Amino acid sequence: MAVETAQRDTIVAIATPPGTGAIGIVRMSGERSWEIIQKCVRKSIYDERRILYGNFYDTDGNVVDEILFVGFKAPKSYTGEDMVEVYCHGGVLVTQKILAELIRHGARLAKNGEFTRRAFLNGKIDLIKAESILQIIEAKSEESLRLAIDNLKGKLSEEINRVRNSLINILSKIEVSIDYGDDIEVPRDEIMQDIADVEHFLSDKLAHADKGIHISTGVTLAIIGKPNVGKSTLLNRLLLEDRAIVTDIPGTTRDIIKGEIKIQGIHFVISDTAGIRHTDDFVEKIGIERAIKEASQADVVIFLLDATTGFTKDDQYILNIIKDSNFIPVWNKIDSGNKVIKVSKNNEDILLSASSGVGLRELEAKIVEKAQPLVAEGQLSHITSKRQIEHLKLVNENVVKAMRSLRENYPLDIISIDIRNALSELDKLLGRNFTDDLLENIFANFCVGK
Ligand SMILES: Nc1nc2c(ncn2[C@@H]2O[C@H](COP(=O)(O)OP(=O)(O)O)[C@@H](O)[C@H]2O)c(=O)[nH]1
Ligand SMILES: [Mg+2]
Structure with missing residues (x-):
């Protein structure tokens, strides 16, 4: 619930680093972002995703700066909400004044990583991609940057989703056999082969996991x-x-x-x-x-x-x-x-x-x-954080357990529980299943404005 009310706020932050530079960027996300910017520039955004020119006015009618600005309409934006980006001159004072003015009109200062958190909550990215965004910002070597970009483009997420589909498939074969065992029984050998494939994939990923962490x-x-x-x-x-x-x-x-x-x-x-x-x-x-x-x-x-x-x-x-x-x-x-x-x-x-x-x-x-x-180059697992390893290890443990139970001829109900547990860990890894604490942990490391 807390998440939902927070999401309705329109948030704002300076996206460029503090200090002087040619250009400063202030970004805003939420239902009221178009309304607020239109008040400040005293004109309307007539087209989404088009760069517009205007004067930015304070509440006394003074021009704060000449700016360029652009409006995005949900869901086609970074956060998946209505958004506005303002490009002003890159002075400390100018960006601060624009920020203050947008807050005066009803926006709230964003928390660390809140834009990316919203992108996640609005289903634009999964947690692995959210982590990769932070890794892109923090990358200190060519290799770490490449890994992070690969993951933003979905490399690891796709592989994990494939395993997830396999597990769902296995689970449905087991459930069918439990429910309709007299008529349709999927041979245990077939289920065993499916699980062995997943097991093989997971042990391979985990064997090369440390490399990605070292690089990142x-x-x-x-x-x-x-x-x-x-x-x-x-x-x-x-x-x-x-x-x-x-x-x-x-x-x-x-x-x-x-x-x-x-x-x-x-x-x-x-x-x-x-x-x-x-x-x-x-x-x-x-x-x-x-x-x-x-x-x-x-x-x-x-x-x-x-x-x-x-x-x-x-x-x-x-x-x-x-x-x-x-x-x-x-x-x-x-x-x-x-x-x-x-x-x-x-x-x-x-x-x-x-x-x-x-x-x-x-x-x-x-x-x-x-x-x-x-x-060293070569086999890379694209696992880039300890969090990812921990969830993947638990997925693996449950899959290994399922395999053992299957070999020892345990009833299918027991195996179904192991597969369900494995799935639940995979969902945590992707962020399909999350707690507020987990999100706090991940997004606290982001800067304000990201
Ligand atoms: N002669 C010589 N003295 C050194 C060398 N490296 C450090 N020292 C000196 O050894 C002392 C202890 O150095 P320090 O770096 O504080 O040692 P630490 O306690 O191991 O951190 C200092 O007086 C340094 O100047 C070196 O290569 N040659
Ligand atoms: Mg010392």
């Missing part, structure tokens, strides 16, 4: 090591900016500091962490716990060591934590020490001076080598 959100890279080895210096050097505080006081970095970079076209999210050592300092301990967690979740770990101290007890402690990760041992400060021992099995240790930059090229090459398989 970046490969995570954690820098880990004992205090004072130069982790923050390395982060700053990789980011080419002074993000983290560097001092010679051990325990300076206490929380996780993140930055994003592209190395050879791959998008990385790097985190600098607190130095790991035994300590009684309460805050430092929390930082260390976070560092360990960050390293355990990272796709690639840089294990930073100090060539002036050599391999110490603290290093052994850290090595035990990360030994099963995808890690690169890196000896820092080789400008002032040579106490280096081989830590990696296949001679992968890198020699570095984070402060001067010597060895940085080699390190970057090694990082790329470790990350390459995670984002």
Whole structure:
């Protein structure tokens, strides 16, 4: 109900980023948008989807700006509602004044992502496409942009809808056999084959799911090591900016500091962490716990060591934590020490001076080598968010369960329940079945005006 009343409001927002630019765009969506703009320009929109020219007036009759504007009629618009877009001069003040005037005439300021949310609620796009719009805006590499565009064009949605149809088909075969078993019984073999096809598709998708996530959100890279080895210096050097505080006081970095970079076209999210050592300092301990967690979740770990101290007890402690990760041992400060021992099995240790930059090229090459398989071309599942993976896993679990029950000759009623559960998860994935919380979660990440 709340959704319905909110939908009747006419919403407005500045769609262009704040600051000065040649053009600013203000967009409005809802039943009253044409009426409101017509009052402000003192003329009528005589044709939908035609760009018109006019003066935009405030309530005192002063011209705020010369504008171009266009009106869209439901359902042929981004949101599926009546809409108006205003193209004004791109000053901060002009766009703000136009926005204020439209609000004065009865529009309401849009919430984050509310235009796209309406497009979803009005059936213009499913949730996978809504997510892809956010991914297009946030894309940081060519590949992530391409995946997002593919999904906006319906790549993943179409595949998911095909599976949905298969499941509905399977369900109807089961129901027919349950209801009219005496006259029409679909052979269990046939149902089993259908389910096997779905199962095959799902396991294939899930097997390649991580790649899409890595491409869309970046490969995570954690820098880990004992205090004072130069982790923050390395982060700053990789980011080419002074993000983290560097001092010679051990325990300076206490929380996780993140930055994003592209190395050879791959998008990385790097985190600098607190130095790991035994300590009684309460805050430092929390930082260390976070560092360990960050390293355990990272796709690639840089294990930073100090060539002036050599391999110490603290290093052994850290090595035990990360030994099963995808890690690169890196000896820092080789400008002032040579106490280096081989830590990696296949001679992968890198020699570095984070402060001067010597060895940085080699390190970057090694990082790329470790990350390459995670984002390599080839089989792409077009799954681009954790949310999609989670629903798909539950679909898969239910399908596997159905298959098992079928093999073990369970009654068809039981199998029908599994298939129904699988369908319900697919519907959540597409957004055919949603809760307000889910929508809040997805659209909160959008900017106002999208
Ligand atoms: N000689 C030398 N000193 C370095 C190098 N990298 C960092 N340092 C110094 O080591 C100290 C600790 O650096 P920092 O980046 O804060 O280490 P963290 O505690 O691991 O984050 C600072 O005084 C840095 O200037 C390096 O490559 N060579
Ligand atoms: Mg530090």
